[in-house]
Amino acid sequence: MTTYLENPNNNLEQIKVISWNVGGLNTPIKRRKVLDRLKRENAHIIFLQETHWRRKDNSTLHDKWLQHTIAASYKNKTRGVAILINKNLCCTVQKTYKDKAGRYLIIDLDIQGVKYTMVNIYAPTNENKYFFTELLQRIDSWEASNLILGGDANVIWDTTMDKTGTHTSQTKTRAKPLLTLSNFFQLQDTYRYIHPLTRDFTHYSGAHNTHSRIDYILISQTQLTNLITANIGTIDISDHAQISIILQLAKPQPNSKIWRFPAYLTKNEDFKSYIKTCWANYVDDNLEHWDNPQLFWAAAKSVLRGHIISYQTKQKKSYNDKYRHLQKELTQNYKLFKTTNTPEAKQKYVETKALFDTLMTDKAHKTIGHTTNTYYRWGNKPGRLLANIIKSQKPNTYIQRLKLTNGWATDTTTINKTMTEHFKTFYKREPDDPTDGLKFLQEAKLQKLTVQDRDILDSPITEKEIKETIKNLKSGKTPGPDGFSAEFFKLLAIDISPTLTTLYNQTLQGHPLWHTANDARIIVLLKPGRNPTEPSSYRPISLLNQDLKILTKTIADRLQKTLPRILTDNQVGFLKTRHPVKALRNIIAVLYQCNLEKREHGMFLSLDADKAFDRISHTHLRRLLKFQHFGIHMLNLFKALYTSPMAQLTVNGLNSDYFQIQRGTRQGCPLSPLLFNVAIDPLIRHILLHPQYKGIQTGQTSQKLVAFADDIMLFINNPAQDIPILLQIINRFGTIAGFRINLEKSEALLLKNTLRTDWSKNFPFQKAKQHIKFLGINIPKH
Missing domain, CATH: 3.60.10.10 (Endonuclease/exonuclease/phosphatase)
Known part of the structure; x- marks a missing residue:
C-alpha cells in the first residue's frame, strides 16, 4: 500500500x-x-x-x-x-x-x-x-x-x-x-x-x-x-x-513526514499559471492513457506532486540564497570584529548587521501586513476567522503511555503498534445472520425508492455537478494520505472536471476505484473525561482523500433529495429539509404537557451509542440498500467504497502500516451520516411500530422518540413495561447491524411529578438528577 x-x-x-x-x-x-x-x-x-x-x-x-x-x-x-x-x-x-x-x-x-x-x-x-x-x-x-x-x-x-x-x-x-x-x-x-x-x-x-x-x-x-x-x-x-x-x-x-499541498500558493498568480501549465503538459504527454482514467488520474497526482515540490524549492531558493549570503557575510565580519576589535572591522560588522536586519524586517512587515489585511476584511464578520479565534486551543494528541497486560508502553513505536492492534481488532466484521436480518427489515415496513428516485440517483454524473461540488468544498481542512487539499481542486476545477467526470462514472458503472482512492489516515482524539492510558478512550477520525470525497459529496447531494421521502419523520439529523429544532420542540412539548397535567408517570431516556458510526455492519447496509430498491449505480458505489477500504493510524507523528476496515461508515466521508441514517431507520421504525410501547400522549399524538443520528431520546410512560421492550429491540438490532448502546453513559430522567417507584429494580441506565442532555442542550425535569 x-x-x-x-x-x-x-x-x-x-x-x-x-x-x-x-x-x-x-x-x-x-x-x-x-x-x-x-x-x-x-x-x-x-x-x-x-x-x-x-x-x-x-x-x-x-x-x-x-x-x-x-x-x-x-x-x-x-x-x-x-x-x-x-x-x-x-x-x-x-x-x-x-x-x-x-x-x-x-x-x-x-x-x-x-x-x-x-x-x-x-x-x-x-x-x-x-x-x-x-x-x-x-x-x-x-x-x-x-x-x-x-x-x-x-x-x-x-x-x-x-x-x-x-x-x-x-x-x-x-x-x-x-x-x-x-x-x-x-x-x-x-x-x-x-x-x-x-x-x-x-x-x-x-x-x-x-x-x-x-x-x-x-x-x-x-x-x-x-x-x-x-x-x-x-x-x-x-x-x-x-x-x-x-x-x-x-x-x-x-516520525513520519506527510506531504501536504501548499494552499498558501493558490494566491500566487505565477503558481496558478505554473500548475495549470503542468496539467496541460501532462494531458498532452499521456493522451494514450486517456482510455484508462484510473491509471491516468493516479499517475497525474504523482506527477503534479513532483512539480509542486519543485516549485516550492525554487521559490524558497531565491530568498534563502540572499539570507544565507548575508548571514555568512555577517558571521565573517562579526568574527573579524571579535578577534581584531578595530574601528574598521566594527564598521563593516555594523553595516552588514543593518542589511541583515532590513531583510528580516521586510519579511516581518509582509507577514504582519497580510495578517492585518485579513483582520480588517473579516474581523467584524461572524465567519471562520472569528471561529478560529474563540475556539479552544487544539487539544494535544500526544499519547504519553498506554496500559498493557504486562506493563506499560512508553515509546512511540510500541504505542503505535498497541493502538493499531486495538483498531484492527475493533474494525473486524462481526458474524451475520442473513435470515433474521432480512426478517427484521420486512417487519420494519420500510419505505422503498420510487422509480423516479432511483433514476435521479443512477443518472450519470455531469461536469456541472462536479464543478459545483468543488466550488462548495471547505478550505483549510486537513487532507487525506495523498496530501491534496480542497484548495488544489478549486484551483484546477475547470481543467480536471472532464477527467473526474469520466473517472466517477466508470466507478458507478462497476469499475474499481483508482489507486489509493480508498486509503485513509486515522487520527485519534481523547474522549472527554476518559482514561488516557486506555486505547478504547480514543475516538478515531478518518481523513479521506479529497478526490474520493468529491465523488461521495456529489452522490450525497442527490441523496438529500430522496432520503426525506423514505426515512421516518422522527429522524432529523443531517437532512437539509429537517432541523434539530423540531426534535427539541417535541421534547419541550412533552415536558410541558406532563408538568401541566402533573402526571405521575413520565421519563426521558437518552441513549448513548458506543462508537455508533464505526460499528455499523457493511453487510447490513448492503442488504438494506437492496431491500429499499436502490439502483445499480448506488450499489456499485457502495461496493467500491466498502469492499476493501484501507487505513493507516497516525499516533505521536508515526504512521502505522495499512490495515483493512471491515465495518463502520467512515467519518469524514460526506455519505457517512446519510448512510448511517438509512442504517438506523429500521431500528426506529421497530420501536415506533411496537404495539405495547405507547410513549407519552400529548393531545391526540403519541410521542415515542426523536433521533439525530445516534442521539436518540425516548419518551417512556411505563418503565417497567417499556424498558424491557426497548432493550429487546435494540439488542436484536445490534446482532444484525452491529449497533451497541453504552448503558453506563445512557441516562434516564424522571419528570417533575413522576413517582419514585418508576425507578424499577435493577434499572440498567444511569439516573440523572436534575437534567438530561440532548444534542448538547440540558433538558430539565420541569
Missing part, C-alpha cells in the same frame, strides 16, 4: 536546544523577526530571556510551528523568560514553575518516556548570590532528571577565555554562585566541553567596547555522552548571540 513519506525511516534521534536573550518582544515586528529567525534554526526547545512581558498581559508567542509557549513574566516590562517547544517534538509538559520575579522558569518534559528538566534563567547583573541560592534550593526540591539549564547568567565563567579587555576581582567573585550551583548539580558548560581552547563570545557591550560570554547551556554530566555539538551564533537581531546544543535522545523518536 502506498504511503507518502519523504523518508519512511525518519526518526527524530536528536534534539536541538537554543538559548537567546532577545531584548524585548513587545512590538509586532520584533516578535515576527524573532519567530522567523528561530523557525530557520529548526530547534525543538528554545529558551528566551528578556521577553519584557508584563504578567497581567498574559502575552505569548503564536506560530504554526509552535506547540507550547510557557512564560514567566514580571509585573513591569522588564525581565521575563519563556520556553518554546516545536510541534515536531512529541512530548508532554508534566509540571512547571514560574518565578514571580520573571527571572527563571522550570518545566519537566516527558520525551519518549524519558523525563527532562528544563531551567531557563535570566540572572540579575548585580547581587546575584541570592538569585542563584534560591534557584539551587528550588531545583534541589524539584527532583530534577536529565537537567538542562540555559539562559543569560550575566556572569563570566572564565575571565581569561570568556572576556576581552581588563579583568577585575569583582568579575571572578560574581561568577562564584553559578559555579557553586553547577558543582552542586554536577553540571557541565556545554560550549567549553566541546571547545576547550576556543575563545568566543555571546554579548557585545558598546559602552565598554568589550566582548564577553555570559550566556550558557549547562547539562548534567550524565548527558555528556549524548552531547553532539555546542555552538555560538552571530549577534544580529538583539545584542546577544544565540547559543545552541544538539543532544542525542535517550530513545529515538520515530
Whole structure:
C-alpha cells in the first residue's frame, strides 16, 4: 500500500536546544523577526530571556510551528523568560514553575518516556548570590532528571577565555554562585566541553567596547555522552548571540513526514499559471492513457506532486540564497570584529548587521501586513476567522503511555503498534445472520425508492455537478494520505472536471476505484473525561482523500433529495429539509404537557451509542440498500467504497502500516451520516411500530422518540413495561447491524411529578438528577 513519506525511516534521534536573550518582544515586528529567525534554526526547545512581558498581559508567542509557549513574566516590562517547544517534538509538559520575579522558569518534559528538566534563567547583573541560592534550593526540591539549564547568567565563567579587555576581582567573585550551583548539580558548560581552547563570545557591550560570554547551556554530566555539538551564533537581531546544543535522545523518536499541498500558493498568480501549465503538459504527454482514467488520474497526482515540490524549492531558493549570503557575510565580519576589535572591522560588522536586519524586517512587515489585511476584511464578520479565534486551543494528541497486560508502553513505536492492534481488532466484521436480518427489515415496513428516485440517483454524473461540488468544498481542512487539499481542486476545477467526470462514472458503472482512492489516515482524539492510558478512550477520525470525497459529496447531494421521502419523520439529523429544532420542540412539548397535567408517570431516556458510526455492519447496509430498491449505480458505489477500504493510524507523528476496515461508515466521508441514517431507520421504525410501547400522549399524538443520528431520546410512560421492550429491540438490532448502546453513559430522567417507584429494580441506565442532555442542550425535569 502506498504511503507518502519523504523518508519512511525518519526518526527524530536528536534534539536541538537554543538559548537567546532577545531584548524585548513587545512590538509586532520584533516578535515576527524573532519567530522567523528561530523557525530557520529548526530547534525543538528554545529558551528566551528578556521577553519584557508584563504578567497581567498574559502575552505569548503564536506560530504554526509552535506547540507550547510557557512564560514567566514580571509585573513591569522588564525581565521575563519563556520556553518554546516545536510541534515536531512529541512530548508532554508534566509540571512547571514560574518565578514571580520573571527571572527563571522550570518545566519537566516527558520525551519518549524519558523525563527532562528544563531551567531557563535570566540572572540579575548585580547581587546575584541570592538569585542563584534560591534557584539551587528550588531545583534541589524539584527532583530534577536529565537537567538542562540555559539562559543569560550575566556572569563570566572564565575571565581569561570568556572576556576581552581588563579583568577585575569583582568579575571572578560574581561568577562564584553559578559555579557553586553547577558543582552542586554536577553540571557541565556545554560550549567549553566541546571547545576547550576556543575563545568566543555571546554579548557585545558598546559602552565598554568589550566582548564577553555570559550566556550558557549547562547539562548534567550524565548527558555528556549524548552531547553532539555546542555552538555560538552571530549577534544580529538583539545584542546577544544565540547559543545552541544538539543532544542525542535517550530513545529515538520515530516520525513520519506527510506531504501536504501548499494552499498558501493558490494566491500566487505565477503558481496558478505554473500548475495549470503542468496539467496541460501532462494531458498532452499521456493522451494514450486517456482510455484508462484510473491509471491516468493516479499517475497525474504523482506527477503534479513532483512539480509542486519543485516549485516550492525554487521559490524558497531565491530568498534563502540572499539570507544565507548575508548571514555568512555577517558571521565573517562579526568574527573579524571579535578577534581584531578595530574601528574598521566594527564598521563593516555594523553595516552588514543593518542589511541583515532590513531583510528580516521586510519579511516581518509582509507577514504582519497580510495578517492585518485579513483582520480588517473579516474581523467584524461572524465567519471562520472569528471561529478560529474563540475556539479552544487544539487539544494535544500526544499519547504519553498506554496500559498493557504486562506493563506499560512508553515509546512511540510500541504505542503505535498497541493502538493499531486495538483498531484492527475493533474494525473486524462481526458474524451475520442473513435470515433474521432480512426478517427484521420486512417487519420494519420500510419505505422503498420510487422509480423516479432511483433514476435521479443512477443518472450519470455531469461536469456541472462536479464543478459545483468543488466550488462548495471547505478550505483549510486537513487532507487525506495523498496530501491534496480542497484548495488544489478549486484551483484546477475547470481543467480536471472532464477527467473526474469520466473517472466517477466508470466507478458507478462497476469499475474499481483508482489507486489509493480508498486509503485513509486515522487520527485519534481523547474522549472527554476518559482514561488516557486506555486505547478504547480514543475516538478515531478518518481523513479521506479529497478526490474520493468529491465523488461521495456529489452522490450525497442527490441523496438529500430522496432520503426525506423514505426515512421516518422522527429522524432529523443531517437532512437539509429537517432541523434539530423540531426534535427539541417535541421534547419541550412533552415536558410541558406532563408538568401541566402533573402526571405521575413520565421519563426521558437518552441513549448513548458506543462508537455508533464505526460499528455499523457493511453487510447490513448492503442488504438494506437492496431491500429499499436502490439502483445499480448506488450499489456499485457502495461496493467500491466498502469492499476493501484501507487505513493507516497516525499516533505521536508515526504512521502505522495499512490495515483493512471491515465495518463502520467512515467519518469524514460526506455519505457517512446519510448512510448511517438509512442504517438506523429500521431500528426506529421497530420501536415506533411496537404495539405495547405507547410513549407519552400529548393531545391526540403519541410521542415515542426523536433521533439525530445516534442521539436518540425516548419518551417512556411505563418503565417497567417499556424498558424491557426497548432493550429487546435494540439488542436484536445490534446482532444484525452491529449497533451497541453504552448503558453506563445512557441516562434516564424522571419528570417533575413522576413517582419514585418508576425507578424499577435493577434499572440498567444511569439516573440523572436534575437534567438530561440532548444534542448538547440540558433538558430539565420541569
